[in-house]
Amino acid sequence: MHSLLGDRLLLVIVSLIYFLNSVATQDGSITIPLNSSITYDNREIYGGFITLNGISRVTINFTDVNKNLTFIVFQAHSHINNITLYTSDEEQGNQTVIGTNLGLVSYLSPVNTFIVSNFNNNVTVRVYISVHGYFKMEPIPGGCNMEFPIPVTPYLNVMTYSDYIFVDAAPPSVDPECSITMQANMSFYMMYLPEMNFYADVYFDGIRKMMSLKNIKKYGYRIPKSSWPETRRMLSAYPGTGAIYTVVATRVDNTSEYSIYVPSYSYGCNDVNDYGCEMIDDWLSQLLCAILMFVGVFICFFGHRFFKTEMFFAGFFTGVIITYILIALITVVDKPALLAAATISGVFFGGIWWLFWWLYGIPVLAVLLPSLNLGFLLASIFYYRLPGHQIFLELDFNFWSLFVLVVMLTALAVVSVSYAANILCCAVIGAYATVLAMDYYMGSNLKFIIINVIRRAVVPHFNKAILAPPLDWKDISMASIWIVLAGLGFFFQHWHNRGRPPFPPPTRLVRPSMAEPTMYGAISNYFRRPEQQPGEGYATPVARVQNERTALLS
Known part of the structure; x- marks a missing residue:
């Protein structure tokens, strides 16, 4: 009224x-x-x-x-x-x-x-x-x-x-x-x-x-x-x-x-002029966008070769998205402060995941996080290009259950082949990071593959929004560059890592070999078979070395 x-x-x-x-x-x-x-x-x-x-x-x-x-x-x-x-x-x-x-x-x-x-x-x-x-x-x-x-x-x-x-x-x-x-x-x-x-x-x-x-x-x-x-x-x-x-x-x-x-x-914004209406309008976002391009190219073509660096960036990207969503849900802050907090948290998450590989050195578990990142990206693409508007997906339980299901199925499908899965994750995610930075200069809308998911998580009533993303020649060009970069990165890393072990040896094991006990009352060599001295009826260690010409009963 x-x-x-x-x-x-x-x-x-x-x-x-x-x-x-x-x-x-x-x-x-x-x-x-x-x-x-x-x-x-x-x-x-x-x-x-x-x-x-x-x-x-x-x-x-x-x-x-x-x-x-x-x-x-x-x-x-x-x-x-x-x-x-x-x-x-x-x-x-x-x-x-x-x-x-x-x-x-x-x-x-x-x-x-x-x-x-x-x-x-x-x-x-x-x-x-x-x-x-x-x-x-x-x-x-x-x-x-x-x-x-x-x-x-x-x-x-x-x-x-x-x-x-x-x-x-x-x-x-x-x-x-x-x-x-x-x-x-x-x-x-x-x-x-x-x-x-x-x-x-x-x-x-x-x-x-x-x-x-x-x-x-x-x-x-x-x-x-x-x-x-x-x-x-x-x-x-x-x-x-x-x-x-x-x-x-x-x-x-x-x-x-x-x-x-x-x-x-x-025009999707209230302040419209011939040079405005840009999504990234603060200096921190522009700086991160410029850095992201070089990081994306590095991961796309050399991510698996520099495995520990890749582990850091996998944890970094996960930490940035999780922290951004959590802070936006808890409180209201300016976008530069929110990005700064998410970046600092991403560095912390990246260090934690790098430390996990340094301590345990289990390839399947280490590749699990990049595989989950790949599943998150595929689920975001599915949501971005979902035809029409499905009423039943307006319920948060239905939407997030389906979203997590796509993420988990993708991760389980690729993690079983750890070596190829890790190269695939590096190629696809690295290529998308590169295109994401180029998107700022080209003015396409592929960045909203991730942004729409974040909006769904933090913006009230966004579950009722119809996405209907535009498909201009810029979007088609950026998508083509993404596919080409991902393909080149995948085959280049396969060629570049030929003749090498699938994964680098871990830097440190959680349980190193234990030293012999020296305290009083300790029994040394309790689990070892006593070594025989020469001349006691047994062959010397050198003489006991067998090969294909050694008799079976020797």
């Missing part, structure tokens, strides 16, 4: 500012005919760009209204900079919306006049305006609104957070009074823009593609349902990768009758 009152107060303030600046602004007007033909796949009657200077407005009037149309959806889209869309309806009162992807519904008896304003001082804004026409039996997008400040809200509310994105839409209706509920279905769609591309032309091209039903089905991905209400979708955020969202409402009794909501977008 307080949020709704605050939104209405904001709209009143913006309306007052609008009227106070009406004299000083640069006015313009456009008249749009509404007699153009529309098709089933494309309901757009008009679409075109306008340019608004700082503190200016444009009034849009309509003429030649098609008598077969019942209502229209007027849209105004800008890139990054907010604009204001305003109309005056005698029955519903003044309506004002602010944002980058705006839309209002107007019934054609009579049609409303719309005003698009730019209140940004000294900022020129390019705006794409579009008009979509619909017939009587088609659902009204946002017609059964109960939360938004505008009675009929055909636009989406996209809320971007650091780890996830909420896309909300008001329920559609099949009549203006919304007297009949649950008579229209909602299908959410999304389309990714090129990664790390913030150009306005690319953005407007994506917006226009998500306005017609034909292009939505051609370029869009249908977002599956989760346990959230039907009017909401929660998606994993991929900062730097833009996405266009829209909703298609269809009647339950006749699926050929539909309407499209005003498309909206998100």
Whole structure:
């Protein structure tokens, strides 16, 4: 209730500012005919760009209204900079919306006049305006609104957070009074823009593609349902990768009758500019990223040869992930401090695992941790590319049981062949560490293979998030480099270690040979067979050396 009152107060303030600046602004007007033909796949009657200077407005009037149309959806889209869309309806009162992807519904008896304003001082804004026409039996997008400040809200509310994105839409209706509920279905769609591309032309091209039903089905991905209400979708955020969202409402009794909501977008971050929206934005993360590249190449090609160093890094990687998750669950700290604590803990874990090999020297047990790391990576890939959204995996017990099962089965499958398993773990994990560092410079999204698992462990309600990872040419290139590096590393280590023992000898044993007792009363050589002196009827030790020519009874 307080949020709704605050939104209405904001709209009143913006309306007052609008009227106070009406004299000083640069006015313009456009008249749009509404007699153009529309098709089933494309309901757009008009679409075109306008340019608004700082503190200016444009009034849009309509003429030649098609008598077969019942209502229209007027849209105004800008890139990054907010604009204001305003109309005056005698029955519903003044309506004002602010944002980058705006839309209002107007019934054609009579049609409303719309005003698009730019209140940004000294900022020129390019705006794409579009008009979509619909017939009587088609659902009204946002017609059964109960939360938004505008009675009929055909636009989406996209809320971007650091780890996830909420896309909300008001329920559609099949009549203006919304007297009949649950008579229209909602299908959410999304389309990714090129990664790390913030150009306005690319953005407007994506917006226009998500306005017609034909292009939505051609370029869009249908977002599956989760346990959230039907009017909401929660998606994993991929900062730097833009996405266009829209909703298609269809009647339950006749699926050929539909309407499209005003498309909206998100770049996966709130602070968007031509150089920002990066995942790694602090100096410690950048330093660790640079070091990780050299460490990954070393492990990929020389990990098994320098076995003790590999043991340290295996413990280090495990310690960093475990500590990061535990600290994030226990308390809230800044990311640099969290990474620093996880790094220090990783050094400690690495030393513990190196000490384990130094004391015991058991190859099968030593290779177990790298095998578990490989299983963790494969389970993370499975979660990252899981098709659709499985409702039963929203339960933490189901998800983590399946995740641990994949980890353990992978470790048990490879640890039985310790030598080949260790080389395989070094090649795959080392190649991924290299690609992970390259990902920062290329701007792909393979880093979210691990990040999404960490989010699932520490972010509240992330179990309801749909991952839907993008698959751009950068992702394909990075995945190809990963596969090539892993293959080269595996075969190179096999070739480089030919003729050598499978594992180096342990540095120290837990139970060294015990010294002879010297205290009083001790019996020396109790378990030894007494040695015979020469001349006592036994051959000397040298004479007792046997070979293949020695007689059996000699």
